[in-house]
Amino acid sequence: MGNILCLEIHHLWGLLVLLLIVPVAISYPHFRDDFPTLDNPSNTYSYARFPEVEKHCGFLISSASELPPDDNRSGRMKKELFFRNGDWNQEPGGVPLLPIDSREMPSNTFGYGPPLNLVSFWVNDVDPARRAKNTVSVSGVMEIGRIRSGSFSYKPYDWSPKLYLERGINKLTIIFEGIYLESQENGGRRLMCLLGNATIPKDSTQKLDSCDHGDLQSPCQPKVNNLPSTLQDDQIILVLEYPKTFTLTSRGISGELKSLNQRGKPAYFDKVHISSQPGDGSKYRFGSEKLVARACSPYPYPDSLINQDVQDVEMFKGHDFCEDLRQFVWNEVFEFASTWKNVVRITNGSSKIGPFLLGNEIEASYNSSDKLRLMIQELVCEPGTDQEGFQTAMVSAVFRVIQKSEYLYREEEKRTGLSTMTLSSEGRWHSSHGQLCMVGCIGPAGYLSDSCKSRITLYFPLTFSIKQHSRVVGTISSINPADGHASLMFQKLTTPIEFTSTHPRDNHFKWSYTYTKLKQAREFQSRSQPSNWERILRNSILQYPTSKGEDIASFSFLTDVLSIEVRAAPQTLTNSQAPKTNVKMVLLSIGSLFGRYDPHSYQENPEAEKAFHSISEEIEVSGHLKVEGGQFSNVSLFFEGIYDPTLGQMYLIGCRDVLQFQGFNNDDRDLEGGMDCSIEIKVEYSAKNARWLLNPNIKFSINSQRTKEDSLYLSPISSNTFLLSYSKKFDFLMVRKGFEEGLRVLLLVMAILCIHGQLRYTENQGHTTAYISLVMLGLHALGFSIPLITGDEVLLRWKEFAPYKSSAYDQFQNFHIFQSLDLFIKFLMLIALLETAKLLQRVWESRKLRKEYMEFHYYCSQKTVLQVLTSEGCKDGGQSWKTMAG
Numbered sequence: 001m002g003n004i005l006c007l008e009i010h011h012l013w014g015l016l017v018l019l020l021i022v023p024v025a026i027s028y029p030h031f032r033d034d035f036p037t038l039d040n041p042s043n044t045y046s047y048a049r050f051p052e053v054e055k056h057c058g059f060l061i062s063s064a065s066e067l068p069p070d071d072n073r074s075g076r077m078k079k080e081l082f083f084r085n086g087d088w089n090q091e092p093g094g095v096p097l098l099p100i101d102s103r104e105m106p107s108n109t110f111g112y113g114p115p116l117n118l119v120s121f122w123v124n125d126v127d128p129a130r131r132a133k134n135t136v137s138v139s140g141v142m143e144i145g146r147i148r149s150g151s152f153s154y155k156p157y158d159w160s161p162k163l164y165l166e167r168g169i170n171k172l173t174i175i176f177e178g179i180y181l182e183s184q185e186n187g188g189r190r191l192m193c194l195l196g197n198a199t200i201p202k203d204s205t206q207k208l209d210s211c212d213h214g215d216l217q218s219p220c221q222p223k224v225n226n227l228p229s230t231l232q233d234d235q236i237i238l239v240l241e242y243p244k245t246f247t248l249t250s251r252g253i254s255g256e257l258k259s260l261n262q263r264g265k266p267a268y269f270d271k272v273h274i275s276s277q278p279g280d281g282s283k284y285r286f287g288s289e290k291l292v293a294r295a296c297s298p299y300p301y302p303d304s305l306i307n308q309d310v311q312d313v314e315m316f317k318g319h320d321f322c323e324d325l326r327q328f329v330w331n332e333v334f335e336f337a338s339t340w341k342n343v344v345r346i347t348n349g350s351s352k353i354g355p356f357l358l359g360n361e362i363e364a365s366y367n368s369s370d371k372l373r374l375m376i377q378e379l380v381c382e383p384g385t386d387q388e389g390f391q392t393a394m395v396s397a398v399f400r401v402i403q404k405s406e407y408l409y410r411e412e413e414k415r416t417g418l419s420t421m422t423l424s425s426e427g428r429w430h431s432s433h434g435q436l437c438m439v440g441c442i443g444p445a446g447y448l449s450d451s452c453k454s455r456i457t458l459y460f461p462l463t464f465s466i467k468q469h470s471r472v473v474g475t476i477s478s479i480n481p482a483d484g485h486a487s488l489m490f491q492k493l494t495t496p497i498e499f500t501s502t503h504p505r506d507n508h509f510k511w512s513y514t515y516t517k518l519k520q521a522r523e524f525q526s527r528s529q530p531s532n533w534e535r536i537l538r539n540s541i542l543q544y545p546t547s548k549g550e551d552i553a554s555f556s557f558l559t560d561v562l563s564i565e566v567r568a569a570p571q572t573l574t575n576s577q578a579p580k581t582n583v584k585m586v587l588l589s590i591g592s593l594f595g596r597y598d599p600h601s602y603q604e605n606p607e608a609e610k611a612f613h614s615i616s617e618e619i620e621v622s623g624h625l626k627v628e629g630g631q632f633s634n635v636s637l638f639f640e641g642i643y644d645p646t647l648g649q650m651y652l653i654g655c656r657d658v659l660q661f662q663g664f665n666n667d668d669r670d671l672e673g674g675m676d677c678s679i680e681i682k683v684e685y686s687a688k689n690a691r692w693l694l695n696p697n698i699k700f701s702i703n704s705q706r707t708k709e710d711s712l713y714l715s716p717i718s719s720n721t722f723l724l725s726y727s728k729k730f731d732f733l734m735v736r737k738g739f740e741e742g743l744r745v746l747l748l749v750m751a752i753l754c755i756h757g758q759l760r761y762t763e764n765q766g767h768t769t770a771y772i773s774l775v776m777l778g779l780h781a782l783g784f785s786i787p788l789i790t791g792d793e794v795l796l797r798w799k800e801f802a803p804y805k806s807s808a809y810d811q812f813q814n815f816h817i818f819q820s821l822d823l824f825i826k827f828l829m830l831i832a833l834l835e836t837a838k839l840l841q842r843v844w845e846s847r848k849l850r851k852e853y854m855e856f857h858y859y860c861s862q863k864t865v866l867q868v869l870t871s872e873g874c875k876d877g878g879q880s881w882k883t884m885a886g
Helices: 003-025 029-034 048-056 073-080 288-295 304-309 321-328 406-412 497-498 516-530 532-542 553-564 729-764 774-790 798-803 808-814 818-850 851-855 860-886
Strands: 083-091 116-126 136-147 162-166 170-184 190-201 230-243 253-259 274-275 333-336 343-345 352-355 372-385 393-402 422-430 434-442 454-459 470-478 488-493 564-570 581-590 617-627 637-644 649-657 676-686 698-704 718-723
Touching: 048 170, 048 190, 048 808, 073 116, 073 136, 083 253, 116 274, 136 190, 136 581, 162 190, 170 230, 288 422, 288 434, 288 454, 321 372, 321 393, 422 454, 422 851, 516 649, 516 676, 553 581, 564 698, 617 649, 637 676, 698 851, 729 818
Parallel strands: none
Antiparallel strands: 083 116, 083 274, 116 136, 136 170, 162 170, 170 190, 190 230, 230 253, 253 274, 333 372, 333 488, 343 352, 372 393, 393 422, 422 434, 434 454, 454 470, 470 488, 564 581, 564 718, 581 617, 617 637, 637 649, 649 676, 676 698, 698 718
């Protein structure tokens, strides 16, 4: 009976919740936006404007070819004719489609760039009733606008004209109906001519000024009645042109959005140019072999840029190339190599980098290759094999120049427009050489094959070094150097965290590291290592981080142990005084192990489980060190060198990229691939078996071998890290706590015995008792009283550990032995206080009895003792302040 009652209550509660949620969901307009791609089946289309469409689209209907019957035409057109996040633009100086919104955030705030002009279009309905043999009636919806952060990726659910003007996003929702047709002109085209209905601003030239950005820190002060008045306009025509086949030279969608109103009328706006690419429903067709051969014959193309910068590097030539290409290239952001800063000014004030002509959306401050990035989009890869059984692949992609703004990367990868900042490409890869060679075509939709003047090569290095830490390296050069553009080199720099994390798809790459600075590191070691007797003494007493075995898993664990991410302070200051510095040191390789070991990724490579490295007095290491904050300028160094596990010391040679410095000339410097490698780094780890007594930290120093007059001179850095987190920390804390408690008991017992001895001495030597300082005895009594009152630690205080007191440390209070020791210590402290009070009373009484005698004999007055103590205390405090200020 109880179960039935509970079930009924459960059903009633569910019904109540449903009744509460449904009205809210219906009344809240954004609830339905969670399903933006769903069509509304209740919408019906009468196509009442068909006569108007025939009138305004007659220039296209006259060239239309007959459409064959197709039962699946509606579904196929909805998949193939939609596009998202294309580009749109208008000629400057005309009547804009949308008002200029000065309420948007300035481009230098929070790292945002200028707003993006995006446009998306979806087909809503295809009329099943054929009105003509060469056309089909269609309806659609378009979102077009200017957005600071975000995209127009989702189809509007509410199909009604709208004008949306908010800070950071201005957009129009336009409803269209018209015709679809196909033409055989220009190699075959698919066209749509549509008439639109929109809610547009009455005066699009009005500026939406609602904020004063003179002071970026001041809040926005909105103005009242600032938004423009609107009107309904159905005199809008949209013409979209699609390629019949999706290929290298016909992969773009072009369009024009025009006003049918006369110039000067409130609803008029100048022509809008639209560019995009087909959606996911269109399939790319390879077939530009002649263009590829012109760029890549003979294959592999002898790339001089790669041969100069990446010598003796093994390239990836394995299987599953398409999967790896999608993992490391698709929608990834690449940096232009610092060596190739070749922005060329042209007459109209724009800039050019390689084949890319930078548009107006790239501001003047971005006209430098170190402030631009390259993104690879629309990747298509089809694997295959040749007659000899080698793996091959046909690849197509779009290369897009974007701004260096991390906030835009996510939005840029959704853009589909083609412009002078995009390079469409097609090419091939062959496993016998490991080179992906492609031909590149610059320009927007509708370009011809004579725009395909660029050659693109991509490589996937498997060998890394202190100068080479890129997973992907590529070049863009001109097919005809005589009349072509400047060459570019780009790369995907791999962050240390990517190497230290294992990935199931990475197991077949077999990356390796080549050490090139071991000779210099050993020379540095010979100059810096301690004497033989100190080495013998430390080896016999102390133990430092080392491998627990000779297998690869043990060395992978040691790599994690030696890597650190902690705060530090200069060695000349105490941790409480110093400005805090963040130190992050990540080991990329140790011995022949590059990255991290994962037993699952090495199942196919049993040789990796063999003896990895013998434990000796030195182990090769490489990695990355970053020091930032505090009194040091940000320092980023790649390093390699020697780790001595018997002393816990690293002797490293560091390299930093200096081509980023302004006014730097690479020709008159002794550099290696644009890197300054005249930096020595020494790292000292604390002993493992002394952590119970000494605070575990790491000392490191960075010194440049250049003179102070050299512009590339790096100021010395010498710091100690704060307390490190380590394994078995609680066990060491237990030992440390027990040692401290035992030492407190010992010191208190010794203090009590000393005070008791003084009491016995004053009984037999009463004439000297009066000369004992009352101030000193008072300080002793005060020292025993304060811990009893405040409950603070007695005699010893582990200052370094105070900021790190965790719940684990507090668990000491749960152990009865420590609780008993704390009570016993307080009992001893009380005895010491009583003994001190008894001695103080005896001295006071002795002074009263000998007052007249002491007036005629010299003795140190209590005022003098207090002055001396105060003077010494001030002197120590002043010295500490000078040290902190220096």
